[in-house]
Amino acid sequence: MIFSSKLIEDAVQEFSKLPGIGKKTALRMVLQLLKMDTTEVDSFSGAISRMRHEVKFCKICHNVSDAEVCMICVNPGRNHSQVCVVENIRDVIAIESTQQYSGLYHVLGGILSPLDGIGPEQLYISSLHDRVKNNEVEELIMALSPTIEGDTTVYYIARQLKDLPVRITTIARGIAFGGELEYTDEMTLARSIAKRLPIENYVSIKGVNG
Ligand SMILES: [Zn+2]
Numbered sequence: 001m002i003f004s005s006k007l008i009e010d011a012v013q014e015f016s017k018l019p020g021i022g023k024k025t026a027l028r029m030v031l032q033l034l035k036m037d038t039t040e041v042d043s044f045s046g047a048i049s050r051m052r053h054e055v056k057f058c059k060i061c062h063n064v065s066d067a068e069v070c071m072i073c074v075n076p077g078r079n080h081s082q083v084c085v086v087e088n089i090r091d092v093i094a095i096e097s098t099q100q101y102s103g104l105y106h107v108l109g110g111i112l113s114p115l116d117g118i119g120p121e122q123l124y125i126s127s128l129h130d131r132v133k134n135n136e137v138e139e140l141i142m143a144l145s146p147t148i149e150g151d152t153t154v155y156y157i158a159r160q161l162k163d164l165p166v167r168i169t170t171i172a173r174g175i176a177f178g179g180e181l182e183y184t185d186e187m188t189l190a191r192s193i194a195k196r197l198p199i200e201n202y203v204s205i206k207g208v209n210g
Contacts, residue, residue, distance in 0.1 A: 001023050056068065062109060078102050079103040083128075083131065083140050084103055084106070086105060086144070091107075106128050108123045111153040125156070128140075129161060139166065
């Protein structure tokens with residue numbers, strides 16, 4: 001791509017560093033910014049810069065936060081005896097968006113993956129242990145991806161905490177809502193049958209399907 005302006009070229013270069021953004025898309029974004037008022041562009045770039053400089057990670061749950069402790073951890077209205085263990089910040093956002101969970105979180109910062117060099121020391125597992133030991137956590141809900149690495153992480157954490165008085169549960173696995181039985185993979189279908197629920201639990205989830 002040949003540019004007649006080095007300034008445009010530099011901006012395109014910066015945008016194309018983002019995942020999923022190629023040079024053409026980056027150019028479209030830059031040209032759009034060029035059409036905007038300079039005050040709007042200042043506000044745009046200011047928000048990005050402030051976010052990068054000022055965002056913190058909660059010292060309790062490791063979620064993103066504007067303060068030392070995040071809004072979820074300081075909220076007295078939430079159930080502090082329940083902690084949902086997730087891989088990353090995107091998972092917190094996904095679960096919060098369901099509006100079905102009122103407990104706290106613990107962000108591990110990844111899952112165990114020896115092939116990628118990610119061991120227990122790279123994750124926030126010891127801080128989870130401390131949290132369970134020093135606070136009144138009654139239940140840990142393991143909400144990790146249903147993969148070999150996810151299962152290994154759940155198993156590892158359960159072993160680490162086996163002497164502490166905490167109930168460890170995992171999120172249910174089964175056929176996706178709206179999915180068709182015949183197209184479900186064998187592993188999921190087998191697990192769904194093995195972990196079947198009594199009819200009393202077969203209720204509509206408020207906010208999801210009415
Ligand atoms: Zn927090």
